[in-house]
Amino acid sequence: MNAQFKKGVLEMCVLVLLGERDRYGYELVQDISHRFEISEGSIYPLLRRLRDEGSVVTYLQESAEGPARKYYSLTEKGGIVRDDLVAEWQEFAAAVNGLVKGEKHAEG
Template sequence: MNPQFKKGVLEMIVLESVRNRDMYGYELVTEVSKVIDVNEGTIYPLLKRLTNEHYFETYLRESSEGPPRKYYHLTAAGILYRDRLVAEWEEFQKRVNLFLKERNV
């Protein structure tokens, strides 16, 4: 997949992944990788930035498999931001698809 395409939708996919349930970092890497190929070096800086921008809150939860894990919880601001990104994505996708359809007539 084109790296620029990935970069453009990564935030939206991360926010959407946490919308229904809190997740920890590696769990998010696994979830996002179902859609686009990413690694921890891509996800963790994004999570830090989104947390600094108050789209996520974090908390620690004990793990039976080692040290406590940092979980990410979507804030009200994060929900609004996610909604805005999805609306922009849908509009963008609609315009591109219309353009491509018109060119293929």
């Protein structure tokens, strides 16, 4: 998959997954990688930015497999950002799919 496509939707994917439940960084990488390939290094700068912007908060939780893990939790602001991104994505995807299928643009 085109790297620019992935970069453009990664934030939305992370926010959607965090809307389901809190996750730690590597878990996000794994969940997204089951759908399309991403590098672990692309998630952490995004998570840092989302935290700095107030879309997510972090907390540490003990792990049976090793050291405590940093979990990310969606904030109310993050939920609003997620909803806006999903709406934009749905509109964009519908327009692109229409173009690919050869549908005529409605004049308006």
